[in-house]
Amino acid sequence: MRYAMAIDTKKCVGCSDCVIACQTENNVPLGFCRDWVTETVDGTYPNVSIELRSERCNHCDNSPCVRCCPTGASHIEDGGIVLVTQNKCIGCGACIQACPYEARYSHPDGYVDKCTFCIHRVRKGDKPACVAVCPTRCMYFGDLEDPNSEITNVLKNRKFKALAPEAGTNPQIYYLI
Amino acid sequence: MHQISDVCQTMNESHNELFQMKTRRDFIKISALGLGAAALTAGASKMGMGFPLLGSENEPGSEENTLRRVPTYCEVCFWKCAGWAHVTEDGNIIKITGNDDDPQCNGRLCPRGTGGVGMFNDPDRLKTPLIRVVKDGEQTYREASWEEALSLIASKMSDLRSKYGPESMALFMHGAPGTHFSHLLKAYGTLNLAAPSFAQCRGPRDVGFEATFGESVSSPEVTDIRDTRCLVLIGSHIGENMHNGQVQEMSQAIDNGAVIITVDPRLSTAASKSKYWLPIKPSTDIALLLSWIHVLIYDDLYNKEYVSTYAEGFDELKAYVKKFTPEWAYGITTLKPDLIRNTAREMANAAPSVIIHPGRHAAWYGDDVQRSRAMAILNALLGSWGNRGGFFFKEGIKLPEFPHPEYPKPAWTWKDLLNGKYPMANEAPTNLVIESSIPTGDQEAKIKGWIVAGTNLISAIPLKEELSKAMQSLELLVVVDTMPMEITGYADVVLPECTYLERYDDIRATSHREPTLCLRMPAVEAKNQTKPAWWIAKQLGERLGLGAYFNYTDFSEVLDWQLKQVGSSLDEMKRIGVKKLSRESSPYLEPGTSHTFKTASGKIQLYSHELAEAGFDPLPAFTKHPEPEEGFYRLIYGRAPMHTFSRTANNPNLVALMPENSVWINPQVAKIWGIKKDQYVWLKNQDGAVSNFAVKVRITERIRWDSVYIVHGFGHHHKPLHFAYGRGVNDTELITNVMMDPIMGGTGMRGNFITFLTEDPGKEVEA
Numbered sequence: 001m002r003y004a005m006a007i008d009t010k011k012c013v014g015c016s017d018c019v020i021a022c023q024t025e026n027n028v029p030l031g032f033c034r035d036w037v038t039e040t041v042d043g044t045y046p047n048v049s050i051e052l053r054s055e056r057c058n059h060c061d062n063s064p065c066v067r068c069c070p071t072g073a074s075h076i077e078d079g080g081i082v083l084v085t086q087n088k089c090i091g092c093g094a095c096i097q098a099c100p101y102e103a104r105y106s107h108p109d110g111y112v113d114k115c116t117f118c119i120h121r122v123r124k125g126d127k128p129a130c131v132a133v134c135p136t137r138c139m140y141f142g143d144l145e146d147p148n149s150e151i152t153n154v155l156k157n158r159k160f161k162a163l164a165p166e167a168g169t170n171p172q173i174y175y176l177i
Numbered sequence: 178m179h180q181i182s183d184v185c186q187t188m189n190e191s192h193n194e195l196f197q198m199k200t201r202r203d204f205i206k207i208s209a210l211g212l213g214a215a216a217l218t219a220g221a222s223k224m225g226m227g228f229p230l231l232g233s234e235n236e237p238g239s240e241e242n243t244l245r246r247v248p249t250y251c252e253v254c255f256w257k258c259a260g261w262a263h264v265t266e267d268g269n270i271i272k273i274t275g276n277d278d279d280p281q282c283n284g285r286l287c288p289r290g291t292g293g294v295g296m297f298n299d300p301d302r303l304k305t306p307l308i309r310v311v312k313d314g315e316q317t318y319r320e321a322s323w324e325e326a327l328s329l330i331a332s333k334m335s336d337l338r339s340k341y342g343p344e345s346m347a348l349f350m351h352g353a354p355g356t357h358f359s360h361l362l363k364a365y366g367t368l369n370l371a372a373p374s375f376a377q378c379r380g381p382r383d384v385g386f387e388a389t390f391g392e393s394v395s396s397p398e399v400t401d402i403r404d405t406r407c408l409v410l411i412g413s414h415i416g417e418n419m420h421n422g423q424v425q426e427m428s429q430a431i432d433n434g435a436v437i438i439t440v441d442p443r444l445s446t447a448a449s450k451s452k453y454w455l456p457i458k459p460s461t462d463i464a465l466l467l468s469w470i471h472v473l474i475y476d477d478l479y480n481k482e483y484v485s486t487y488a489e490g491f492d493e494l495k496a497y498v499k500k501f502t503p504e505w506a507y508g509i510t511t512l513k514p515d516l517i518r519n520t521a522r523e524m525a526n527a528a529p530s531v532i533i534h535p536g537r538h539a540a541w542y543g544d545d546v547q548r549s550r551a552m553a554i555l556n557a558l559l560g561s562w563g564n565r566g567g568f569f570f571k572e573g574i575k576l577p578e579f580p581h582p583e584y585p586k587p588a589w590t591w592k593d594l595l596n597g598k599y600p601m602a603n604e605a606p607t608n609l610v611i612e613s614s615i616p617t618g619d620q621e622a623k624i625k626g627w628i629v630a631g632t633n634l635i636s637a638i639p640l641k642e643e644l645s646k647a648m649q650s651l652e653l654l655v656v657v658d659t660m661p662m663e664i665t666g667y668a669d670v671v672l673p674e675c676t677y678l679e680r681y682d683d684i685r686a687t688s689h690r691e692p693t694l695c696l697r698m699p700a701v702e703a704k705n706q707t708k709p710a711w712w713i714a715k716q717l718g719e720r721l722g723l724g725a726y727f728n729y730t731d732f733s734e735v736l737d738w739q740l741k742q743v744g745s746s747l748d749e750m751k752r753i754g755v756k757k758l759s760r761e762s763s764p765y766l767e768p769g770t771s772h773t774f775k776t777a778s779g780k781i782q783l784y785s786h787e788l789a790e791a792g793f794d795p796l797p798a799f800t801k802h803p804e805p806e807e808g809f810y811r812l813i814y815g816r817a818p819m820h821t822f823s824r825t826a827n828n829p830n831l832v833a834l835m836p837e838n839s840v841w842i843n844p845q846v847a848k849i850w851g852i853k854k855d856q857y858v859w860l861k862n863q864d865g866a867v868s869n870f871a872v873k874v875r876i877t878e879r880i881r882w883d884s885v886y887i888v889h890g891f892g893h894h895h896k897p898l899h900f901a902y903g904r905g906v907n908d909t910e911l912i913t914n915v916m917m918d919p920i921m922g923g924t925g926m927r928g929n930f931i932t933f934l935t936e937d938p939g940k941e942v943e944a
Contacts, residue, residue, distance in 0.1 A: 024830075
């Protein structure tokens, strides 16, 4: 089992529904977020293009945040989901510095928080909140080791990229381009 | 328990206080009363609802099992998506999700719908009725009981009825509360009911399509985007306007490989997803549309069979557009002739599965009915109306009205105020009602009292001076809202409505691809002293002697009765939230059969006799509009996907996504002005109107050098809106040049030009 996400930049409209659905699903305090949307603009008017991306923890195979965690709070669950056990986390913030994606934040309650791929939903057979809410259905979530999964198929048929490949983290959020 | 005499006593006192203020209605900030004075962080702490966090001792999501799921449909915008409010045992709404059975959202709410929790939790909500009084020579509000507030309004409305007739009352409305107050005012005896959604928004579009096809595109629009092969957007920015079903379907269209053509002076999100982006010179859309019509006809690309079967006036159209070549349009629109020809061919290739999208907010330049007509004519030439992938025929179910006595017939209505103006206005233009509330010379104003329900006229109406004069002239101004929007500061009585999550409203009976029924019911008890609109209307009705129109104790009785007439029940709807019914008619034209359009002749009107008879161009004409002088830039405004007009600007969850708007400036323009990224500037328009606040600069290649762009709905100047106050600029305060559409009274708002002030102009803000 290898959970991953593919996000279609050709369909994303940058509405940030993923951000607010995550917030209400996971009780993320206002002013913080586990996912966010970026926009990059290329070219000169009128030859301009934009790319919109919903970003979050990349649940990397080779995760610097897990390696640097002094207490083992940051760890990898079944299916490759990178998690933080809140009551083991001492809030030192080393993982925040180590993450090339700036995907982690210090929760006001004293621990480090980040995207969990909504493991509590996934275990029940639901999609992560961001995927389930997206009005454009631009996000695909599933098991890369299942040859019949939607995400396996979409990555087989479309061009894609991942972020900061130079960091060598083997990220598991793929952007369809 | 109050003694009845006490209540009467208080009521009379208030009544007198109200009468002392005939001269001027001062703007009162509700914060002066210490209401809603929560710190900015209160929203965040209020959100801490004990939801289980991962790694805590609870199993992740274990509380999920104890959540109660209550059906609702959204009120954050007019799309009204059906969803579920998820409620904890102790009565907190922790999230709202879409109802899978609702074809308008397919189980997926938009960011505003998901963020509806913020509307419920907003610490700045109105909490109790307020009455305007004079204290130590100053006007202020004091908190009042419902009994007192309602009796005061009813007594004042009774006075107006006997002094000037019931027609002297008018209603301004938006959304669900509007239906309850419409019922009240119709029972009272007036039909002066106006909504900004007509003259400030979709009115020109609807009138243009009605003149052509005999019907409008409705809401939600009957655009078959899901199955289209070519979608043409003209200034319509789907994806930034988050009309949920359309956003979802545009995404499906992208998956299906549909060609998208977007005409916009700005690289909108939709433009960025388009095969063709036509970066048109603003205000020249009709020239482009005429040249497209020219190409379809003279390059023999139009749907001949469709046109000969269903339309009339083709010969007149053909002769008329002869001179509107792409070369002619190039000199006006700056779009290359080849691009115009190629895009016309793309449309013809896809026809009839093609949509020239009529947009929604269409009040731009005052010739907006004509622009909408040009779009409708294009659709007719392509045969898209009534064909798959074009426009389908809607079908719905009409719920019978709960029995009530017949409404009295008013002696006059808004139509009698027109004096020959706006002959094709089929809804009351707000501006007409506003003008009719101002006395002229020795003429008394015809309208003397307003109820304003769910619309912040201060942000919605561009005619600031008229609006202000009208509000000063009224004898009664009642505002019903959930939030202390600017308009509440002008009211004699403010009534706090509870949010959609705390109330029953009418059943959403939608006409679309299939008929649907949706229920909204209270998920939790109403906070503070807030009340649902149906209750407020009923209470006023009873005090006005109109009890027979409100023959029920609770609105649930009305809904149950109505639902039972169509084979459902309130109990059933409480379980399912959405009921889909099957269609009886075909959504598309049946090949080989005739079809009668709802026009006078039964045919599509390419040439409009109706417009000709009313003294207007029977075929749309291109008119040149004013252009910016040096140093000025055309003000273009639009929407952001996480906000609805000005009404969400204080929603803590949505503020977290987008706290302020910014002014988009082309890098070349920024260079000339020496303006830097993220710098704050003030905006001043061609008439000297200056923005209340400074706005952050966004330097971007996405906007033309002759225009700037801002998202509508920001720049609130009412301090009780703690999250929204002073953030960004309000576009309507810079829209002083209003270009009226003579056909239906639309207020064209795109003829305004702004320049930048880099130093604080020191403007005094009424706050």
